[in-house]
Amino acid sequence: MNQKIKIMKRYIAIILIVIPFIFSACTEEIHIDLDSTYDRIVIEGYFTDEYKTHQVKITKSADYFSNTSAPAITGATVTISDGTNTFNLTEIEDGLYETDTMAGVPGNTYTLNASIDGTIYTASSYMFTCPPMDSIGFARNIWDDEWIDVLIYAQEPGDEINHYAWRAYKNDTLVTDTLHEVEFSDDVFINGSYVNGVEVQYVQAEIGDTIMLEMHSITEDYYEYMLKVMLETVWNGGPFDGPPANFYGNLSNEALGFFAVYSVQRQTGIIPPDIPDAYED
Amino acid sequence: MLLLSSDEETKKNKLYFYDLNLKGNYKINDKNRMYISWYLGRDVFEYDDLFGFNWGNRTFTLRWNHLFSERVFSNFSFILSDYDYELGQYSSAAGFKWTSDMSDIKIKADFTYYPNTKNMVRFGVNGTFHHFNPGLAKGTGDETIYNELKMPESNALEWAGYISNEWKPLENLTINYGLRGTIFQNMGKSTVYNFEENYEKIDSTTYGSGDIYNTFYGLEPRANFMYALNSKSSIKGSYSRTKQYIHLASNSTAGSPLDIWVPASPNINPQLADQFALGYFRNFFDDTYETSIEVYYKDMKNQIDFRDHAELLLNPEIEGEFREGNASSYGLELLVRKQTGDFTGWISYTLSKTEREFPEINDGKVYPASYDKPHNVAIVANYELSRRITVAANWVYSTGAPVTFPIGRYEYGNMIVPIYSDRNDYRMPDYHRLDFSLTYKFGVNKEKRFKSELNLSIYNVYNRKNAWMINFYQDDQDPTVTKAEKVYLFPILPSLTYNFYF
Numbered sequence: 001m002n003q004k005i006k007i008m009k010r011y012i013a014i015i016l017i018v019i020p021f022i023f024s025a026c027t028e029e030i031h032i033d034l035d036s037t038y039d040r041i042v043i044e045g046y047f048t049d050e051y052k053t054h055q056v057k058i059t060k061s062a063d064y065f066s067n068t069s070a071p072a073i074t075g076a077t078v079t080i081s082d083g084t085n086t087f088n089l090t091e092i093e094d095g096l097y098e099t100d101t102m103a104g105v106p107g108n109t110y111t112l113n114a115s116i117d118g119t120i121y122t123a124s125s126y127m128f129t130c131p132p133m134d135s136i137g138f139a140r141n142i143w144d145d146e147w148i149d150v151l152i153y154a155q156e157p158g159d160e161i162n163h164y165a166w167r168a169y170k171n172d173t174l175v176t177d178t179l180h181e182v183e184f185s186d187d188v189f190i191n192g193s194y195v196n197g198v199e200v201q202y203v204q205a206e207i208g209d210t211i212m213l214e215m216h217s218i219t220e221d222y223y224e225y226m227l228k229v230m231l232e233t234v235w236n237g238g239p240f241d242g243p244p245a246n247f248y249g250n251l252s253n254e255a256l257g258f259f260a261v262y263s264v265q266r267q268t269g270i271i272p273p274d275i276p277d278a279y280e281d
Numbered sequence: 282m283l284l285l286s287s288d289e290e291t292k293k294n295k296l297y298f299y300d301l302n303l304k305g306n307y308k309i310n311d312k313n314r315m316y317i318s319w320y321l322g323r324d325v326f327e328y329d330d331l332f333g334f335n336w337g338n339r340t341f342t343l344r345w346n347h348l349f350s351e352r353v354f355s356n357f358s359f360i361l362s363d364y365d366y367e368l369g370q371y372s373s374a375a376g377f378k379w380t381s382d383m384s385d386i387k388i389k390a391d392f393t394y395y396p397n398t399k400n401m402v403r404f405g406v407n408g409t410f411h412h413f414n415p416g417l418a419k420g421t422g423d424e425t426i427y428n429e430l431k432m433p434e435s436n437a438l439e440w441a442g443y444i445s446n447e448w449k450p451l452e453n454l455t456i457n458y459g460l461r462g463t464i465f466q467n468m469g470k471s472t473v474y475n476f477e478e479n480y481e482k483i484d485s486t487t488y489g490s491g492d493i494y495n496t497f498y499g500l501e502p503r504a505n506f507m508y509a510l511n512s513k514s515s516i517k518g519s520y521s522r523t524k525q526y527i528h529l530a531s532n533s534t535a536g537s538p539l540d541i542w543v544p545a546s547p548n549i550n551p552q553l554a555d556q557f558a559l560g561y562f563r564n565f566f567d568d569t570y571e572t573s574i575e576v577y578y579k580d581m582k583n584q585i586d587f588r589d590h591a592e593l594l595l596n597p598e599i600e601g602e603f604r605e606g607n608a609s610s611y612g613l614e615l616l617v618r619k620q621t622g623d624f625t626g627w628i629s630y631t632l633s634k635t636e637r638e639f640p641e642i643n644d645g646k647v648y649p650a651s652y653d654k655p656h657n658v659a660i661v662a663n664y665e666l667s668r669r670i671t672v673a674a675n676w677v678y679s680t681g682a683p684v685t686f687p688i689g690r691y692e693y694g695n696m697i698v699p700i701y702s703d704r705n706d707y708r709m710p711d712y713h714r715l716d717f718s719l720t721y722k723f724g725v726n727k728e729k730r731f732k733s734e735l736n737l738s739i740y741n742v743y744n745r746k747n748a749w750m751i752n753f754y755q756d757d758q759d760p761t762v763t764k765a766e767k768v769y770l771f772p773i774l775p776s777l778t779y780n781f782y783f
Binding site: 026028029030032034035036040042044059060061063064065067068070177178179180182226228229231233234242243246256257258 | 586587588589590591592593602685686687688689690691692693694695696697698699700701702704707710746748751753755761762763764765766767768769770772
């Protein structure tokens with residue numbers, strides 16, 4: 001039910017944006033003079049319970065119309081600690097720092113430390129356990145025939161408020177590599193229930209494609225952070241948006257970005273020839 | 282009715298509006314008269330039966346004018362009014378309709394009493410029942426996939442009593458002073474959300490139909506004077522305090538307008554304003570030209586504005602999205618008007634500033650109100666070529682409204698995220714527009730019962746693309762490129778209107 005409301009709310013907003021466009025195609029690119037602002041440090045870090053190298057990207061902000069990739073911050077000293085052990089990260093390319101191959105353990109709190117020109121930026125985050133999925137299923141998207149909804153079947157633990165994010169892989173390739181393609185939700189409407197085929201990802205795929213769904217148990221802070229990124233980017237523009245504003249993640253010293261820590265569960269399925277339409281019994 | 286149909290594609294777009302106005306009065310006898318009026322107006326926009334929106338308002342007034350004596354006049358009125366809008370997408374199972382409306386029922390009694398030649402006393406009482414329905418969304422069609430989504434409706438009673446006296450102590454001095462008392466009561470049936478200090482919702486309380494669950498009181502003194510210096514010039518001054526129980530909250534995103542009417546409630550205080558004004562008025566050339574210069578200052582308390590990232594769309598807990606603060610406004614108004622002769626019109630210029638200060642918005646720093654437009658010019662000219670033909674033109678100009686723009690950007694999750702300026706630190710492009718009209722009157726020479734006129738008008742003569750909103754976006758082809766685009770609504774728009782009077 002929650003998902004239906006979300007779709008509907010968004011759709012109303014889209015209409016409001018579209019109306020002036022179709023009215024008589026009244027849009028025009030314009031030149032606006034914008035001031036510059038001081039550079040902010042931006043840290044995008046991920047640490048999970050997968051056995052792999054974990055990466056932290058450090059860049060800085062730029063003028064709004066700078067139109068080049070974000071400038072990298074090189075030569076930083078970056079570590080991740082679980083309270084007992086400290087792991088050093090190596091700069092593998094400009095601004096990209098990597099751990100050795102290792103896995104985080106759910107239940108631990110991980111702290112990122114980045115020392116940049118004498119200033120130390122830190123962030124801590126707890127790693128929640130991700131409940132397993134029983135299986136995944138597929139349904140044809142009601143808005144667009146070429147898209148397939150990925151459905152999950154899983155028992156949601158009822159002990160506390162959890163937050164989740166979902167990514168999808170098609171034939172071993174991550175197809176949701178941009179934040180606005182990542183789906184995320186809290187469990188307010190389903191807390192403790194058996195989730196019986198709720199759509200949590202959307203892929204442009206055909207019969208026979210192998211789809212792997214990845215579920216992350218994210219923190220509430222990270223959920224809120226992704227929501228704000230969405231509000232200021234792809235969801236931005238309608239009259240129902242509140243006033244735009246700046247926001248911070250979990251990093252100290254007013255660094256932008258987020259150090260996200262989560263554990264991961266996966267399920268794989270092959271799209272069958274007889275996919276039902278969404279919302280059909 | 283106006284149809285925009287420049288090509289096949291836009292033929293699907295439909296835009297029309299209508300206004301209906303009926304008025305009547307009946308003289309019962311020398312002491313009693315009845316007046317009745319009814320108004321209906323609606324603007325409709327539709328796109329190819331797929332979706333559309335429309336809004337309109339209706340007013341009905343019944344007034345009884347009664348003379349108690351040579352010295353006491355009275356009016357008793359009954360007024361119904363309502364405003365609504367609907368927006369919807371009407372296709373198949375995914376169709377839905379969203380409606381919102383606000384209606385008032387008002388009764389009032391107004392008296393004018395002339396105790397002697399130097400005083401005129403006005404007094405009266407009135408009561409209004411307000412009904413607010415901020416938003417209801419539901420699916421259309423038999424097999425709808427949507428649940429009904431509703432923001433809580435609410436009701437309020439507003440009572441007012443007033444008395445004022447217009448006193449003429451001298452031939453050239455008029456002093457008017459008065460007091461107004463008001464009561465505002467929130468009334469069920471309604472659901473009120475309760476919030477913590479940090480605006481997190483705790484729980485909600487539901488009140489039954491007719492339950493009064495919150496009451497505000499107000500006392501509003503006011504006074505003004507007019508002093509005639511000579512037959513050509515005068516000075517006017519005024520002070521007034523007003524308490525307003527209904528807020529109009531304007532969203533201040535990059536120029537896309539949305540106004541929400543918000544009644545005072547247990548969560549939202551009524552607004553309070555003190556206004557001072559002083560003006561000098563002078564006529565020239567045997568009163569052919571009137572000129573004036575006025576200054577004003579307005580101090581406003583308990584204003585509301587949206588918090589950062591407020592969620593406005595069908596949010597039942599919208600009261601938690603508002604923050605309270607203060608505002609002040611001051612300005613200078615200049616006017617030159619010609620009222621007589623074949624050529625009439627006026628030129629006005631206003632210089633003003635409105636600022637807001639909210640502890641929880643913009644880090645507590647002062648910012649311009651979203652309606653702050655420092656320079657405002659209007660030029661209106663009418664020329665009567667003959668008894669049948671009148672031409673008119675008007676030009677308006679105003680500084681662009683304040684908006685919040687991105688001043689920097691950064692990358693996160695393969696996306697470009699904007700870094701914003703302080704609240705309302707930038708301005709939309711200036712707004713200006715010229716309109717022209719030509720009116721031809723039929724039946725001017727005959728004592729006809731029916732009169733009519735044909736009006737040709739051109740809106741936005743020089744096709745100024747006034748920005749309605751400005752969007753910033755990431756380019757599809759090259760994701761490192763960010764761009765700005767403006768959306769503008771009405772290009773040059775000729776229309777033909779036929780008016781009929783009877």
